[in-house]
Amino acid sequence: MPRLPIDLARKIKDIPQHVEQLPAEARVPILHYRLTSSTISATLAYVEDAFAQGSRYDAVVERHLSRLYGMAMIGLIENFERFLKEAASECVDCVAPHTLDDRFDGFKTKASGVAAYFGTGSIGKYLCEPETWLSCATINERFRDILSAPFEPGDFYLFPNPKQLPKEAWRSKTMSIVWQLRHSVVHNVGVITISDAAKLRILAQKEVVGPRLLVLTRDDIRYLKRFLDETANLCNSRIATRLTVLMSNIHTQSPGLLKPQEYATRLAFKFRTPVTVAGAVGGVPPD
Amino acid sequence: MATILAGPHYELPSIELAKWVEAQGLDCWWNVDGDPLLTGLVSFPCPGDELVTELRRLNRPLLVQVDKADARGEPIDAGRIDGVVSRLREAFTLRPGAPEPRWANDRFLYLCWKGSPVEWMLVEDSVATQDSLNDYAESVTGSDQGA
Numbered sequence A: 001m002p003r004l005p006i007d008l009a010r011k012i013k014d015i016p017q018h019v020e021q022l023p024a025e026a027r028v029p030i031l032h033y034r035l036t037s038s039t040i041s042a043t044l045a046y047v048e049d050a051f052a053q054g055s056r057y058d059a060v061v062e063r064h065l066s067r068l069y070g071m072a073m074i075g076l077i078e079n080f081e082r083f084l085k086e087a088a089s090e091c092v093d094c095v096a097p098h099t100l101d102d103r104f105d106g107f108k109t110k111a112s113g114v115a116a117y118f119g120t121g122s123i124g125k126y127l128c129e130p131e132t133w134l135s136c137a138t139i140n141e142r143f144r145d146i147l148s149a150p151f152e153p154g155d156f157y158l159f160p161n162p163k164q165l166p167k168e169a170w171r172s173k174t175m176s177i178v179w180q181l182r183h184s185v186v187h188n189v190g191v192i193t194i195s196d197a198a199k200l201r202i203l204a205q206k207e208v209v210g211p212r213l214l215v216l217t218r219d220d221i222r223y224l225k226r227f228l229d230e231t232a233n234l235c236n237s238r239i240a241t242r243l244t245v246l247m248s249n250i251h252t253q254s255p256g257l258l259k260p261q262e263y264a265t266r267l268a269f270k271f272r273t274p275v276t277v278a279g280a281v282g283g284v285p286p287d
Numbered sequence B: 001m002a003t004i005l006a007g008p009h010y011e012l013p014s015i016e017l018a019k020w021v022e023a024q025g026l027d028c029w030w031n032v033d034g035d036p037l038l039t040g041l042v043s044f045p046c047p048g049d050e051l052v053t054e055l056r057r058l059n060r061p062l063l064v065q066v067d068k069a070d071a072r073g074e075p076i077d078a079g080r081i082d083g084v085v086s087r088l089r090e091a092f093t094l095r096p097g098a099p100e101p102r103w104a105n106d107r108f109l110y111l112c113w114k115g116s117p118v119e120w121m122l123v124e125d126s127v128a129t130q131d132s133l134n135d136y137a138e139s140v141t142g143s144d145q146g147a
Helices: A008-017 A029-051 A058-098 A111-120 A123-128 A136-146 A166-187 A194-204 A218-253 A260-271 B014-023 B036-041 B048-058 B078-083 B126-139
Strands: A275-277 A280-282 B009-013 B029-033 B061-065 B072-075 B107-113 B119-124
Touching: A029 A058, A029 A218, A029 A260, A029 B029, A029 B036, A058 A123, A058 A136, A058 A166, A058 A218, A058 A260, A111 A123, A136 A166, A166 A194, A166 A218, A218 A260, A218 A275, A260 A275, A260 A280, B009 B014, B014 B048, B014 B061, B014 B078, B029 B048, B029 B126, B036 B048
Parallel strands: B009 B072
Antiparallel strands: A275 A280, B009 B061, B029 B119, B061 B107, B107 B119
């Protein structure tokens, strides 16, 4: 029987209908991050177990697994990017009502985009969601601006370079390699092009040859996940600490502008860590 | 879809599960597949100590699916968990004659938090346990961190 005609326009339009509610953990950026990270890992573990049952077609299994590892890599990195966006969005929503300086001018907002974000009730989502957060320099710049003291240039670096924080500089370098690998997998379907290789060679300070097809291993994904998990936890803690200090300073400079207890409770919930805003204590709520 | 609550099951306090996990050795690694609560709190797979900490802190009842027709939600403690665990070889169809994969003997429990419709697996992860030992052996050879 020949292929029957299908109303593909309708079928594609139907795709956004295939959804379910977000879990409660999605309200807290770091919980949302961990949930997705563990889910990707569990999916891989399940598929690996299902595949590794003494198949007679090992070459086929290996090829498919490598492709799945590529998908997992992208999932893990996109999950980390989403975490940064959600954390930044929360920072913007906390700070925006209490500041009048130019801290948000670095975002490329368009009037045409406002309507789509009207229903969110969040200036943070409007500013942070449409942007890509895929380079340490851009991420540093945005968080530095968002979390700067009022009318001051800002000195907070989420991914510090060797001069700013020598012992954490390796993380920034490693993160840059991760962003570049993501580029190869997303934009070149797993091919390290000659230009990708040149960049990776400089970042990794190792010989990298292009053009080559990236053939990921299970260990690659395991180490990437662990690196991103630890980096997400560290970022969450550093952002929470900085935002807490900023909100305390705003209160000190302009008493009455904000209610410290309200923000202490909010930040403890959103960043899942105990905080103190201008003397008001916020505890992590029970799960 | 059958639910744990609708079929044979026991009630298992999370602190009892924590005791059992602890008794398996804190170097043993575990995976949780499908629980938004635990996976939001811990990066899985994880060593036993991290899981034990969260199970104790949460301190709430779980329901565990069992293969005993007369089980009707009676509470069980850590001492009875060995009698209700399954092995991964039972969850997958292994090809006859092929060597057993190294995870075939890993234990798992099919669980849900009491009152929650979300059902999930707690799985012993012997592969991650071995990976961890390998990583430890490799860690003595040097590091790029700080380079």
